[in-house]
Amino acid sequence: MTDQKIKNMEDFASVSGISRPTLSKYFNDPASVRVSTKAKIEAALEQYDYRPNFYAMNQNRRLTRNIGIVVPYLADPFFAEIARNIENLVIRAGYRPILLSSHGDPNQEIENLALLRDIKPSGILFAPLGRSSNVVALREYTAEFPMVLFDCNVEALNLPFLGHNNIQATDIMVDYLVRTGEPPVFFEMKYPSNPNANKRRLSYIQSMERLRLEPKVYSVEGTGWNFEEIGYEQGLKLIAQRKLVSGTVLFSNDRLAIGFLSAAYEMGLRVGRGSGCALRVAGHDNHPYSRFTCPALTTVSHDYDSIASSSIERLLDLLENRESHNGPRERLFDGKLVMRESA
Amino acid sequence: MTDQKIKNMEDFASVSGISRPTLSKYFNDPASVRVSTKAKIEAALEQYDYRPNFYAMNQNRRLTRNIGIVVPYLADPFFAEIARNIENLVIRAGYRPILLSSHGDPNQEIENLALLRDIKPSGILFAPLGRSSNVVALREYTAEFPMVLFDCNVEALNLPFLGHNNIQATDIMVDYLVRTGEPPVFFEMKYPSNPNANKRRLSYIQSMERLRLEPKVYSVEGTGWNFEEIGYEQGLKLIAQRKLVSGTVLFSNDRLAIGFLSAAYEMGLRVGRGSGCALRVAGHDNHPYSRFTCPALTTVSHDYDSIASSSIERLLDLLENRESHNGPRERLFDGKLVMRESA
DNA sequence: CTAAAAATATTACGCGCGTAAACTTTTTAT
């Protein structure tokens, strides 16, 4: 490695003996230049280890081949998981993923789209915050580049959407709980951050009514994304006040259930499906941590893989004009019951 | 809002009646232009909602005022937490945070620094992967911009470092455990992803020897970042084989402990400090989830706030030439014992 | 070996914006 400073493609052109336009071609697609020049360039790269400025590259390219990924809250292992999944698939498809998290903040969500616009992405895979999203501001961006929604739909944007079948998933869980014991009550946040919550509540009520059972919903206080804390605090309260009308509790999501399990343990309530147990607890999402709760959490898993791969496929269809526009605008994937020890 | 397309500052100059250089000044610092022009610009902004391209801005600026933040694994709530903390402080200091995660991958770590270089950051706050980091490659970047390490030091880079006092923190925990019951054994990964693990093991051994007690370390198999899984699997094995020589287990970090708690629960071992308990379990980190384990996990917390604020302060010192170069290169912050129910 | 085809070199301009210099207008001080 020579210590000469290569600060741009011009410099690298000098030392490598290749013209800058040809270098530009090479960096855009190494296979587009003659093998002998490719070899010369790569030999020079070994010596001087130059690499083009990523943002300058995108500034005036026709096709950038990078794909933005926006998730609502990367600190949530659930999204961390699916984001990694999608990133890998994007790479495999020959594109470059740019992952951004909205940190649960609608302003950050808009900011993320603005930042992505500035690098002229080929397309965007977008999991919106949902009810707190600034729909008016979002609409400004939907016309600028191909965009596919996943995880959470925003109907008003009228975009392709790939997601989890909350109706079916909740229904299968209710069915299981009723078959194996006392019918469940439903526990959710009154003002849920995640819009899927509403569908789950509605589905719970429907399923119960279909089974000629009385639905009972606990909509607890608390806002934000500290779901465990809310499950814990409100769980303590419900248990202490003996307000639970059933020994089986279905939670709107796993994180609430995790908090609740902690409260139940603290109050000395034994959770599980055994005979000595006072309470059955079930979640929704198959959160990465749900395997490690005490007891392990019975829940419904999303079809991660299908959602991730279909989202990308759908976006590529748009990008590469495979005119599958006639396909359904929305596609849902069924959840699977994950039977563990808590219910 | 007019529907005219404003695609760049030139366009916006036309419609706003302000020259482009003045606009440039305004966007760099709104207070740097006359109040009357500021008003005119902002009135035009209301109408046309233009905003400068972030990356083009940084391309030829002397002082970009953006600060890169690189963390090893954002999916870990621990880093998610501290990253959010740092982001806010950076904003408050008048800079712009650019957060990137290495996803536990040394190549991604280098890639992140390369991407940051391309936007010419004023400085970088960097939490390295540690033992798996590509030190040779990292060194290339340390000369290019001011850089401060946090969470995990890489001695070879010889950079300012702000971190957790693993020695003190482990010592205080060992002390507590010995005072309150059976002396602890130590549980860690044989090839830990996190380099702090080594210091913790050494400190455990030292503390035990100082107390004239026999240290006992379990270095279990398993690699990667799925700590809970490793704690769970290896925990099951240790318990089943009755290999634990003490009823008190100190874990290298909370995530391992979380997995172990799950194993203990499954095996019917009651964990806690009460009389009917078979096992005491203690962790390290005060992981966001450690409050919600069953029982709640006794652990040692990092001084998040101090580490975050000092890291930024240190970086700003470098940036603004406050010549505090004579300060100590490394600064450690003591942990605090968090006494919960597990030990 | 020669002509056609393919690849590279040269030149020039564009992307969106920062910034410096020279000049003009507006504001502030006297």
Next chain:
DNA sequence: ATAAAAAGTTTACGCGCGTAATATTTTTAG
């Protein structure tokens, strides 16, 4: 009101790279 100071305008060039057009070289076909 007038001069000095401050702010704005014009003009020009730079950042690092994409890309088109033309000229030149290299490769392949015959």
